[in-house]
Amino acid sequence: MNFDFSEDQKLLQKTVNEHLRDHAPLTVARQVLESEARYSESLWQGAAEMGWLGAAVPEALGGSGFGYLELALIAYEIGAALTPIPFSSSVYLATEAVMLGGTAGQKQRLLPALASGQLIGTFALMERPGRFATDGAATEFVNGRLTGTKVPVCDGDIANVAIVVARREGDVAVVVADLNQPGVTRRALDSVDPSRGLAQVHFEDAKAELLGDGLGWGFVENLLDRAAVLMAFEQLGGAERALEMTRNFCMGRYAFGRPVASFQAIKHRLADIYVEIELARSNAYYGAWALSMNSDKLPAAAAGARASASDAFELAATEMIQLHGGVGFTWEFDCHLFYRRAKHLALALGTSNEWRDRLVKAIAA
Numbered sequence: 420m421n422f423d424f425s426e427d428q429k430l431l432q433k434t435v436n437e438h439l440r441d442h443a444p445l446t447v448a449r450q451v452l453e454s455e456a457r458y459s460e461s462l463w464q465g466a467a468e469m470g471w472l473g474a475a476v477p478e479a480l481g482g483s484g485f486g487y488l489e490l491a492l493i494a495y496e497i498g499a500a501l502t503p504i505p506f507s508s509s510v511y512l513a514t515e516a517v518m519l520g521g522t523a524g525q526k527q528r529l530l531p532a533l534a535s536g537q538l539i540g541t542f543a544l545m546e547r548p549g550r551f552a553t554d555g556a557a558t559e560f561v562n563g564r565l566t567g568t569k570v571p572v573c574d575g576d577i578a579n580v581a582i583v584v585a586r587r588e589g590d591v592a593v594v595v596a597d598l599n600q601p602g603v604t605r606r607a608l609d610s611v612d613p614s615r616g617l618a619q620v621h622f623e624d625a626k627a628e629l630l631g632d633g634l635g636w637g638f639v640e641n642l643l644d645r646a647a648v649l650m651a652f653e654q655l656g657g658a659e660r661a662l663e664m665t666r667n668f669c670m671g672r673y674a675f676g677r678p679v680a681s682f683q684a685i686k687h688r689l690a691d692i693y694v695e696i697e698l699a700r701s702n703a704y705y706g707a708w709a710l711s712m713n714s715d716k717l718p719a720a721a722a723g724a725r726a727s728a729s730d731a732f733e734l735a736a737t738e739m740i741q742l743h744g745g746v747g748f749t750w751e752f753d754c755h756l757f758y759r760r761a762k763h764l765a766l767a768l769g770t771s772n773e774w775r776d777r778l779v780k781a782i783a784a
Contacts, residue, residue: 422708424488431485432492438469439500445753451503451614452756457577457607458614463504463536471497472510473534476518481531487645487711491652491703498656501760503614505539505574507653507767511646513540516582519645520593520631520638529580529595541578541598542646543569543620544639545769558622560585560592565627568619573767575618576607582630583622584639593634596627612759615767644721647768648706651721651728654764655696655703658728661735661757662692665742672744688742692735699724699731722778729765729774736761 424432443462451459466472474490476482490510497506514533517525517540532538546557546569558567565585572581575598583594598605602625608617666689669680679685706724709717736757740747747754765771 435496443500448501467536481534491707494652495656498653499660508574509540511649512542539578543572543581543583556586558585560587565622565625568621570619571617575620591636593630594627612763647721647725648710651703651724654728654732658732658735661739665739695731699727702727719781725774732761
C-alpha cells in the first residue's frame with residue numbers, strides 16, 4: 420500500500436514547524452523543567468489560536484475541522500519540539516473521547532472549550548502504574564457520584580476535566596468529571612519529565628455524568644487505539660529530532676583529526692537508530708491511514724505503531740546520550756530532555772508489553 424500526505428497537509432506541517440521553531444525552542448522546555456511551572460501557558464494558548472487543539476473537531480463545534488491526518492502531522496511537530504504542553508492528554512484522549520462518545524449536549528458544552536484551550540482535559544484510566552484498569556476497576560460510579568483513586572493520571576494536576584473509567588453495576592463505565600469541584604483531591608507525583616506531569620486523583624462522592632448513553636470497555640479500547648496512532652507520531656517526531664541532533668554533533672566532533680561520525684562504530688549506531696525510525700514511520704503511516712479511514716485494521720495498526728514508535732524514540736534518546744560522550748550526561752546539554760520525554764511517552768498509554776499483547780490479539784482475531 421502506498422500512502423503519503425497531501426501537499427496541503429505538508430504545508431500545514433511546515434506552518435506548525437515554523438511556529439514552534441520561533442516560539443518553542445528547547446530552551447522553553449528547559450525553562451519549564453527548571454521552574455515551578457507545570458507547562459507553558461503561552462505555548463498552550465498559541466496552540467489554541469493556531470487551531471491545533473481542535474484539529475479534528477468539526478468547525479460547528481468550535482474546532483478547525485482539519486481531520487486526523489492533519490492532527491497526526493501536528494503531533495509529529497509537537498514531539499520534535501518537545502513542546503511542554505498537555506497536548507496528548509487533552510487532544511488525543513479527552514477531546515477524542517467526547518467526540519466519539521459524547522451526547523449532543525456534552526459535545527456542545529465541552530468541545531468548544533477544549534478546542535479553545537479554555538479547558539484542559541485528561542483521561543483517568545489506570546489505578547496502578549503501568550496497568551490498564553479493565554473490568555477490575557476499583558473506582559466506582561453510583562447514582563451520579565464517583566468514588567475511588569486514579570493513579571497515575573497524565574497532566575492530572577493541571578487538567579480541568581477528566582474522562583474517567585469506572586465500575587458501574589459490575590461493568591465498565593466511562594464518565595465525565597469536573598476536577599475543580601468539592602470531592603476531588605489531587606496530588607502531583609514525581610515524574611521523569613516534569614513538563615508532562617503526573618498526578619494521583621482521588622474522588623470522594625464527587626459529581627460525575629455518564630459519557631454518552633453508557634459506554635463500556637470496547638469504547639475505551641477504541642479510544643486507546645486512536646490515541647496510540649497520534650502518540651506514535653509524537654514519538655516519531657522526537658526520535659527524528661534526536662537522531663538529527665546526534666548526527667550533527669558527531670559530524671562536528673573531531674578525534675584523531677577526523678569527525679567521529681566517520682568512524683565505523685559510530686556510523687553503525689546511527690544507522691541502527693535510522694532503521695528503527697523508518698520501521699516506526701511505516702507503522703505510524705499505516706496507523707494514520709487506518710485511523711483516517713476508520714478501518715477495521717485500526718487495532719493491529721495502532722498497536723504496531725505504538726510499539727515501534729516507543730522502541731524508536733527510546734533507542735534514539737538513549738543513544739543520543741551515549742554518542743554525545745561525556746557531555747551527554749550533563750544537565751547543560753539537551754540530551755536528557757529527549758530521554759525524559761521518551762520514557763514518559765513510552766508509559767503514557769500503558770507499557771510496550773501491553774501493546775505487543777494487543778498486537779498479537781488483533782492479528783489473531
